[in-house]
Amino acid sequence: MTAPDVHAPAADVLRAAGLRVTEPRVAVYDALRRSPHASADAVFAAIAEGLPSTSIQSVYNALGDFAEAGLVRRIEPAGRSMLFELRVDDNHHHLVCSVCGAVEDVDCVVGHAPCLQPGESHGFTLQSAEVTFWGVCPACAVAES
Numbered sequence: 001m002t003a004p005d006v007h008a009p010a011a012d013v014l015r016a017a018g019l020r021v022t023e024p025r026v027a028v029y030d031a032l033r034r035s036p037h038a039s040a041d042a043v044f045a046a047i048a049e050g051l052p053s054t055s056i057q058s059v060y061n062a063l064g065d066f067a068e069a070g071l072v073r074r075i076e077p078a079g080r081s082m083l084f085e086l087r088v089d090d091n092h093h094h095l096v097c098s099v100c101g102a103v104e105d106v107d108c109v110v111g112h113a114p115c116l117q118p119g120e121s122h123g124f125t126l127q128s129a130e131v132t133f134w135g136v137c138p139a140c141a142v143a144e145s
Contacts, residue, residue: 004071006033006086017069024054028062032072032086037094037103039081075103077132091128097137099144106133 004013010029011021019025027047032038035046044059063084066072075083077096087105095104116129136144 004086004088013071017066017071019065019069019071024051024058025062025065027051027054028059029066029071029086032084036085036087036105037075037083038085039083041081043084077101077103093131093133095133095135095137097140098134099136099140102137102139104137106131 004016006013008016010026010033013029014021014025024047027050028043031043031046035042038046040056040059040063043063044054044056047054047059063072067074067084070088072084072086073088075085075094077083077094080096080101083103085105091108093106093108095106096102116131117126
């Protein structure tokens with residue numbers, strides 16, 4: 001599947017993915033454009049004022065539909081809320097601040113999927129690798145010193 005054009009109108013991206021275009025889905029997609037690595041709660045907070053009839057459940061439903069259609073990638077840092085991003089066209093990794101939870105993208109360690117090779121594949125055909133680097137972001141490092 002070809003990655004969606006994240007700059008195209010949300011309605012066009014949804015249609016191209018075979019999804020029905022609804023106001024909440026468009027709002028959720030646009031919220032992810034403004035806030036990469038957003039949790040469902042953060043997306044809901046971003047759209048709730050403009051769409052007061054939208055529920056957190058409709059946000060979860062939209063995000064699930066987007067993930068199934070390949071429009072978003074789920075990120076699950078240990079001990080943190082599930083996050084969603086629109087960058088699905090490569091096998092990149094993430095830096096997570098262990099103090100404030102800030103998340104930044106890091107290009108693939110080697111450059112080509114799966115980026116890393118396990119010592120034993122147990123017969124699996126490898127497709128991707130998920131790596132999370134943990135550390136302290138610059139802002140938190142300054143605050144701690």
